[in-house]
Amino acid sequence: MDHSNTDLAEVTFHHAPSGDETVKRIIKTTVILSVITLIELALGFGIYYMHKNPDYSHSLVLFIKGVIVILSLLKAFYIVGVFMHLGDEIRNLIMTIVVPLLLFVWFIAAFLWDGNSWRNLRNTHGKSIPQTEQHQVTPEAKKPGGVE
Numbered sequence: 001m002d003h004s005n006t007d008l009a010e011v012t013f014h015h016a017p018s019g020d021e022t023v024k025r026i027i028k029t030t031v032i033l034s035v036i037t038l039i040e041l042a043l044g045f046g047i048y049y050m051h052k053n054p055d056y057s058h059s060l061v062l063f064i065k066g067v068i069v070i071l072s073l074l075k076a077f078y079i080v081g082v083f084m085h086l087g088d089e090i091r092n093l094i095m096t097i098v099v100p101l102l103l104f105v106w107f108i109a110a111f112l113w114d115g116n117s118w119r120n121l122r123n124t125h126g127k128s129i130p131q132t133e134q135h136q137v138t139p140e141a142k143k144p145g146g147v148e
Helices: 019-052 058-083 091-125
Strands: none
Touching: 019 058
């Protein structure tokens, strides 16, 4: 039986990219993460210099901080997709990981918001008595049976 190379073709699966593709992917990943990091740093320095001005806009600072958080999350998802190879997986596996993560982040945000709301309500509508108006208890009143 003659087994020449033309009769039986070998089936191979290339899991890893070739040398040139690997180098291109590493350069692309480095450039993307570097650009996002430089944008975050520029925004951070912008906030730093805005705080030196006494008339800075609080809403603009909050907006910039929100942009920094979004960029950081984008960078985190990209790192997970590339370095943990999650981007190469099927959609159901990705959703199995991403949906609980998003729910966890939402729980943290909801608990912080609710805690802050409770604190603000307690401080504005609470019946707390200032320290100067509190009733001073005499040592005799502390004895069992009350004042004699």
